[in-house]
Amino acid sequence: xxxNLIEISKLSKKYKNGLIALNNIDLSIKKGEIFALLGPNxxxxxxxxxxxxxxxxxxxxxxxxxxxxxxxxxxxxKSLIGLVPQELHLEAFETVFDNINYSRGLWGKKRDDKYILxxxxxxxxxxxxxxxxxxxxxxxxxxxxIAKALSHNPEILFLDEPSAGVDxxxxxxxxxxxxxxxxxxxxxxxxxxxxEEAEEIADKVAFINNGKIILVEDKNILLKxxxxxxxxxxxxxxIKKLPEYIKNYPCELSDDKxxxxxxxxxEKTELSSILIDLKKDSNFLDFNLKKRxxxxxxxxxxxxxxxx
Amino acid sequence: xxxxxxxxxxxxxxxxxxxxxxxxSIISPMLSTSLYFVIFGSAIGSRIKEIDGVxxxxxxxxxxxxxxxxxxxxxxxxxSTYFPKFNGTIFELQAAPISGVEMxxxxxxxxATKSILLGLLIIVTASFFIDxxxxxxxxxxxFLLMTAITFSLFGFVIGLWADNFEKLSLIPLIIIxxxxxxxxxxxxxxxxxxxxxxxxxxxxxLYLVSGFKYSFYEISDVSIWTSIIxxxxxxxxxxxxxxxxxxxxxxxxx
Numbered sequence: 140x141x142x143n144l145i146e147i148s149k150l151s152k153k154y155k156n157g158l159i160a161l162n163n164i165d166l167s168i169k170k171g172e173i174f175a176l177l178g179p180n181x182x183x184x185x186x187x188x189x190x191x192x193x194x195x196x197x198x199x200x201x202x203x204x205x206x207x208x209x210x211x212x213x214x215x216x217k218s219l220i221g222l223v224p225q226e227l228h229l230e231a232f233e234t235v236f237d238n239i240n241y242s243r244g245l246w247g248k249k250r251d252d253k254y255i256l257x258x259x260x261x262x263x264x265x266x267x268x269x270x271x272x273x274x275x276x277x278x279x280x281x282x283x284x285i286a287k288a289l290s291h292n293p294e295i296l297f298l299d300e301p302s303a304g305v306d307x308x309x310x311x312x313x314x315x316x317x318x319x320x321x322x323x324x325x326x327x328x329x330x331x332x333x334x335e336e337a338e339e340i341a342d343k344v345a346f347i348n349n350g351k352i353i354l355v356e357d358k359n360i361l362l363k364x365x366x367x368x369x370x371x372x373x374x375x376x377x378i379k380k381l382p383e384y385i386k387n388y389p390c391e392l393s394d395d396k397x398x399x400x401x402x403x404x405x406e407k408t409e410l411s412s413i414l415i416d417l418k419k420d421s422n423f424l425d426f427n428l429k430k431r432x433x434x435x436x437x438x439x440x441x442x443x444x445x446x447x
Numbered sequence: 448x449x450x451x452x453x454x455x456x457x458x459x460x461x462x463x464x465x466x467x468x469x470x471x472s473i474i475s476p477m478l479s480t481s482l483y484f485v486i487f488g489s490a491i492g493s494r495i496k497e498i499d500g501v502x503x504x505x506x507x508x509x510x511x512x513x514x515x516x517x518x519x520x521x522x523x524x525x526x527s528t529y530f531p532k533f534n535g536t537i538f539e540l541q542a543a544p545i546s547g548v549e550m551x552x553x554x555x556x557x558x559a560t561k562s563i564l565l566g567l568l569i570i571v572t573a574s575f576f577i578d579x580x581x582x583x584x585x586x587x588x589x590f591l592l593m594t595a596i597t598f599s600l601f602g603f604v605i606g607l608w609a610d611n612f613e614k615l616s617l618i619p620l621i622i623i624x625x626x627x628x629x630x631x632x633x634x635x636x637x638x639x640x641x642x643x644x645x646x647x648x649x650x651x652x653l654y655l656v657s658g659f660k661y662s663f664y665e666i667s668d669v670s671i672w673t674s675i676i677x678x679x680x681x682x683x684x685x686x687x688x689x690x691x692x693x694x695x696x697x698x699x700x701x
Contacts, residue, residue, distance in 0.1 A: 194541045214450075217544040228535030232467055244456025245543035287539070 150200030175341035221293030246291030384416035457553025509659035510632025524602020547693030558599035587662035
């Protein structure tokens with residue numbers, strides 16, 4: 140079993156204005172895993188990342204990274220971490236190569252042109268190495284930020300909304316880069332709005348809302364546990380109200396009043412009786428079985444927690 | 448352990464910025480200094496009688512040097528610290544394993560280097576207009592170094608404090624420039640009425656200008672030791688303020 144690289148216990152962050160950004164958070168992240176932090180805007184994702192990267196200080200709680208206490212070993216821990224921020228903050232008048240080298244130097248690593256050139260190649264930036272940063276597109280700038288974060292060979296990489304403002308093609312390229320980093324043993328922690336992204340690349344997911352972690356689970360177990368099937372029934376004509384044989388199940392009528400989605404239980408015991416009744420319904424046209432996405436699980440969770 | 452490579456990275460990064468903005472950083476102050484020499488040294492200076500035994504053109508050299516050293520150190524120092532905050536790249540300095548002291552050495556070292564280079568260029572420029580004879584070159588170098596370092600650090604503090612461009616230019620404009628002009632850069636305080644002589648003694652820049660003048664021509668408004676203690680005291684106060692700022696994370700961490 141892999142050991143925990145990051146151990147967070149009872150972590151809280153309270154701002155001077157009284158806002159509680161993080162509330163008693165417990166979390167552990169294993170070495171070499173891709174950990175996705177999901178949550179709506181203002182949930183506390185970036186605050187948590189900023190604290191772990193040493194950009195901000197926490198109010199209470201304990202953070203252990205690589206068996207070191209963050210408060211006592213801030214400098215040592217920082218040297219293990221690479222951070223790709225959400226915003227595209229870069230110098231305008233410096234070249235790509237110089238700027239990445241600058242980052243390497245800041246982390247106390249000797250200049251290594253071969254390593255940087257290789258990194259640029261991996262991120263499809265080699266043709267841009269002498270370009271000024273202000274001449275790059277948003278997607279290219281995002282890649283430069285990743286290159287800067289990787290310039291010192293970090294053991295832990297934080298990606299704060301890496302896909303924000305990035306087209307699908309580049310997003311997939313970035314996923315490839317993240318996969319390869321994982322293969323190299325880098326632990327990756329990312330926050331994302333694109334739940335599809337977490338579903339695609341994460342090993343483990345955590346849902347965060349109002350500064351609290353509301354769920355932490357292995358992605359595949361989560362999908363298996365909560366990704367229960369949905370039965371989608373299509374009717375020939377619009378229906379005014381739900382037929383008797385389905386109205387007691389958790390279901391939703393579509394806007395065009397022709398489709399009904401029924402959330403099935405894990406065992407799907409209700410499926411056979413519904414299908415028997417469907418056969419008798421003259422308005423029945425077709426049915427489909429769908430798997431729930433991580434997105435729908437996430438939305439349900441947030442709704443349920445807000446309701447609670 | 449000191450992160451020497453990080454200090455070097457910051458230093459080189461800042462020096463590269465100077466190379467990119469050579470017109471603004473070096474040429475522009477050199478040109479304005481040359482104009483001072485042409486106008487006050489030659490044109491008007493030739494009609495002004497000697498002050499403390501030196502021609503007016505010679506007399507203004509230490510003052511001009513101090514004017515440029517102070518204003519350029521403060522403005523370059525404040526800009527280089529404020530700019531990462533303005534463009535958001537400060538996150539990298541905060542995330543990197545660098546201590547406050549290492550950051551200060553990198554930034555202040557680069558700013559002071561620019562100021563020292565500028566100071567030396569001004570001395571070379573001055574030598575084209577006047578017969579320059581520095582009586583105490585080592586003392587002159589001491590004042591040049593200490594003033595450049597001290598006021599680059601002052602600029603660094605202003606850069607940390609400022610949260611907009613107006614604040615950035617406020618201190619150099621309304622404090623530094625008037626203090627230099629009223630600190631005996633272009634006159635001897637002996638030329639002032641007694642009450643203004645006493646008021647002038649409250650101006651710390653007077654002690655620096657006076658020390659510089661002594662190193663050039665052995666003329667001064669105050670004792671050379673007072674000047675040396677003053678510059679060391681200002682440097683000490685600024686170091687304490689900067690370390691306190693880093694300890695509290697003021698304007699650096701939320």
